[in-house]
Amino acid sequence: MKAAGALGANLNLSGAAGPRPNIILITTDQQSADVASFRMGSKFIRTPAMDSVAANGMFFERSYCANPLCVPSRASLFTGRYPTEVGVMTNDDRTKVHPDPAKFPLMGKIFQDAGYKTGYFGKWHLPITEKESAVHGFSTLDSASDDLRTSANAVKFLQAKRSEPFLMVASFLNPHNICEWARGQAMPLGEVGQPPTMTACPPRRPNYKPQVNEPDIVALMRRSYQSAPLFPVSGFDEKKWREYLWTYYRLIEKVDAQIGLVLGALRASGQEQNTVIVFSADHGDCQGSHLWNQKTVLYEEATRVPFLISYKGVTKPGTAKRLVHTGIDLIPTLCDYAGITAPAGLPGLSLKETANGKSAADPRQYVVVSNRMIQGAEIEGHLPTPDGRMVRGQRYKYCAYSEGKQRESLVDLEQDPGETINLAGEARVRKLLLEHRAMLAEWCRNTGDAFSVPSA
Numbered sequence: 202m203k204a205a206g207a208l209g210a211n212l213n214l215s216g217a218a219g220p221r222p223n224i225i226l227i228t229t230d231q232q233s234a235d236v237a238s239f240r241m242g243s244k245f246i247r248t249p250a251m252d253s254v255a256a257n258g259m260f261f262e263r264s265y266c267a268n269p270l271c272v273p274s275r276a277s278l279f280t281g282r283y284p285t286e287v288g289v290m291t292n293d294d295r296t297k298v299h300p301d302p303a304k305f306p307l308m309g310k311i312f313q314d315a316g317y318k319t320g321y322f323g324k325w326h327l328p329i330t331e332k333e334s335a336v337h338g339f340s341t342l343d344s345a346s347d348d349l350r351t352s353a354n355a356v357k358f359l360q361a362k363r364s365e366p367f368l369m370v371a372s373f374l375n376p377h378n379i380c381e382w383a384r385g386q387a388m389p390l391g392e393v394g395q396p397p398t399m400t401a402c403p404p405r406r407p408n409y410k411p412q413v414n415e416p417d418i419v420a421l422m423r424r425s426y427q428s429a430p431l432f433p434v435s436g437f438d439e440k441k442w443r444e445y446l447w448t449y450y451r452l453i454e455k456v457d458a459q460i461g462l463v464l465g466a467l468r469a470s471g472q473e474q475n476t477v478i479v480f481s482a483d484h485g486d487c488q489g490s491h492l493w494n495q496k497t498v499l500y501e502e503a504t505r506v507p508f509l510i511s512y513k514g515v516t517k518p519g520t521a522k523r524l525v526h527t528g529i530d531l532i533p534t535l536c537d538y539a540g541i542t543a544p545a546g547l548p549g550l551s552l553k554e555t556a557n558g559k560s561a562a563d564p565r566q567y568v569v570v571s572n573r574m575i576q577g578a579e580i581e582g583h584l585p586t587p588d589g590r591m592v593r594g595q596r597y598k599y600c601a602y603s604e605g606k607q608r609e610s611l612v613d614l615e616q617d618p619g620e621t622i623n624l625a626g627e628a629r630v631r632k633l634l635l636e637h638r639a640m641l642a643e644w645c646r647n648t649g650d651a652f653s654v655p656s657a
Contacts, residue, residue, distance in 0.1 A: 221366045222512065223476040224312075224535055227254075227463065228278075228370070229456055230271065230324060230377040231496060233485030234264065234505040236453055245403040246450040250461035251507075254480050258511025259556040260520045265570050265593055267528025269484040269496040269503040271326045273571075277528030278483070279327060279337075280305040281547045283571065284528070285650045287328075290573040290588075295328045302329075302336045306544050308532055310338030312368040315541045320358045323351035323372030326483075339370070346374045348390055352459040356466040366539070371463055376452035379486060383434055383445065383494050393451035402443035403450065406490040406502075408619030409442065415491075415623055418587050418605030423492060425577030425585055432576075434494045442489040449488060473513055477538045480509040481527055490619070497574050499591040499600050500620055504570050510556040512538070517558030524593065525552065526568040548648070567594040567637075569644045571652075590652050592640050599625075599637035601655055608655050611637065 235241055239252040239260075267277035272292045273284035280300060284290050287300040302310070307329075309319045318340065325344035329336055343354050355371045378388040396402055411420065427435040437445070460480075467473050487493035487502045496503045508527055510516055529549030536543040537551035550564060570591040577585060587604040598620070600610045611625040611634050624630045642654045 220475055221540060222538055223366050223472055224317075224368045224539060225463070225467065225476055225478045226368070226370045226531075226535075227373070227460055227478065227480045228323075229373050229375065229453070229482045231379065231484060231486045232376055232453060232482040232507060233488065233502050234262065234507050236450070236488075237457075237507065240507075245447075247454060248457040250457045250464055251480065251509075253461075253464060254478055254509050254511045255518070257513045257518055258478070258509045258516045259518070259558075261508040261510075261523060261525045261552065261555075262520050263522055263593070264481070264506055264508035264525035264527055265504050265568055265591075266482075266484045266506050267526065268571050269498065270572065271483055272328060274483040274528065275326050276300065276328050278531055279308045281308075281529055281532035281544070281549055283548065283569075283648055283650075285571055285652075286648060289328050290571065291575050292326075293575070295326065298328050300328060307337045308535070309368070309370075310336065311532065311536065311541065311544065312539065313338040313340065315539065316365055317539070318363055318365050318367040319369075320355075320367065321370045321372070322354040322358070323348070323370070324374050325372070346389075348373050348375055348456055348459045352462045355463045359463070359466040359470050359472070368535070368539075371460075373456045373459060375456040376449055376486070378452055379445070379449045380431070380495060382448050383432075384430070385433075388452075390455075393448060393455060396444040396447040399440045399443050402447040405439055405442040405446065406488055406619075408490045408621050409492065410621070411491050412610070412620055413622045414607075414610075414626060416600070416602055416605055416607050416610050418585065418602045418608070419498070419610075421580065421585055421605070422498070422574055422577060422587065425580045426493075426497075426574075428578040428580055429576060432495060434489075434492075437489070437492075445494065446488060449486065476512070477535070478509075478511045479531070479535070480507060480511075481531075482506045497572055497576065499570060499572055499589050501598075501614075501618070504591065504593075510534070510552060512556070516556045519558075521552075521555050523552070523555050523563045524565045524568050524595070526570075563595070567592050567640050567644075569593075569641065571650075588652060590641055590645075590650075590654075592637050592644070594637060594640065597633060597637060599634070599641065601638075601641060601652075603653065609634070 237248040239255040276289040320341040321339040426432040533551040537553040592599040609625040610623040
């Protein structure tokens with residue numbers, strides 16, 4: 202890779218005419234897939250910056266994060282490996298685990314070695330320190346979790362004159378401040394005002410009730426989490442949940458304004474036509490679905506995230522139904538656009554051809570998401586810390602857990618997108634249940650995951 206960068210830093214090594222494209226990765230924290238006005242309309246939310254990216258790009262509507270928690274998700278995004286492979290499954294692992302950089306090279310290093318100027322601005326939350334520039338590869342870095350500072354740094358980076366192409370990450374914190382709002386705390390990045398009357402707030406999620414026949418460990422974990430200071434929503438009524446949604450949408454609008462500043466600087470720099478923009482989030486927020494807020498659970502609101510690829514004049518504006526695993530697919534996709542050979546052994550797939558409008562059958566049968574829930578409180582004399590694995594197939598979604606008597610769930614996402622009914626115990630879906638167990642067992646074998654797949 203170094204030779205390629207030295208000999209042709211500004212050549213498009215993919216064989217196409219013109220210079221190698223710049224790449225901007227924009228991420229938000231805790232934004233669910235469809236919470237933007239280009240997805241849900243503008244009655245309750247307006248996100249013109251995100252909408253502008255979507256207007257020139259491909260939105261992958263079935264995109265899932267690696268793990269619905271910050272550190273394991275980000276560890277996956279920047280190594281291209283599953284959290285189970287790098288050994289990062291919780292936020293606490295940030296200081297306990299240091300993935301081998303020789304085995305798991307990071308995104309910044311990959312692009313730096315290929316001749317790209319690299320910059321990272323905003324929330325870090327990776328299992329290496331910001332000081333380890335020789336490992337992470339970002340030559341310009343400011344890891345302050347301050348969205349105003351993030352956009353200002355990104356604008357400054359875009360205004361600099363340089364001959365080589367660049368990879369820039371703008372990692373925004375919001376709408377993560379919804380966590381503090383739910384706890385009745387001041388929001389670190391500033392308030393958004395008082396919610397209006399209940400009838401003027403968005404309606405609560407249609408799937409706000411607990412899942413029928415949900416696995417017993419999920420019910421126990423809800424009680425465990427809501428007994429902990431981080432998740433004090435057990436007493437929320439309809440009014441409070443609707444105010445939660447109103448506030449959540451305002452926080453997304455707030456971060457959208459900062460994204461707009463970055464996009465404006467890109468246009469002003471004259472580099473828009475030669476820049477690939479990727480927009481995503483590390484994970485989503487449950488928003489009151491199944492009486493959950495925040496993340497960590499395997500429901501759609503927490504695991505399915507926005508994923509947009511926009512390369513003006515190259516990508517085809519529209520929506521793709523291809524299954525995407527953002528953690529493992531991001532680096533292969535960016536390398537493909539840049540004409541860089543991705544590190545050997547990466548399990549992900551490039552999304553470039555799909556984003557550029559090539560229609561083909563989905564190359565995947567399923568994607569797998571993992572979690573480990575450790576942020577609850579002791580309940581019934583026990584502090585539960587279950588592992589979970591989620592298999593998202595073409596139609597059905599299967600989850601299995603390491604604790605509990607009834608350890609599985611199976612949902613028909615085509616007929617029940619809100620995951621309101623667990624079908625796993627029904628005789629009529631026994632064959633489907635076994636098929637999804639086999640998918641998970643196959644994935645565990647292929648990735649070296651020691652998770653115990655149910656067999657009874």
